[in-house]
Amino acid sequence: QVQLVESGGGSVRPGGSLRLSCAASGTISSYSIMAWHRQAPGKQREWVAIITRDGTTNHADSIKGRFTISRDNAKNTVYLQMNSLQPEDTAVYYCRAVYYGTTYWGKGTLVTVSS
Helix, strand or coil: CCCEEEECCEEECCCCCEEEEEEECCCHHHCCEEEEEEECCCCCCEEEEEEECCCCEEECCCCECCEEEEEEHHHCEEEEEECCCCHHHCEEEEEEEEECCEEEECCCEEEEECC
């Protein structure tokens, strides 16, 4: 059983930065995929960024150049560095992992961007 715990959310003004963390219970280097998704109020959950086992990353067009996914295998933690935050980035951010074909989700962390 994989457990994922997100942290680092909070309230920030437009143009500000936050770094989200996703701490995993297992060895993340064995996970085929780790990703960040988000769900804004009244909207469907959407994919934000992904990092594969070999370290390949990809980011959604809506956040490309502002957000960066990374990982620290020694800490079994995946990060999402978010810069130049805008009100439309307000959402609950979820961590996802795929391990031997099974998908696991964290409970999410809320990010609010408001002046």
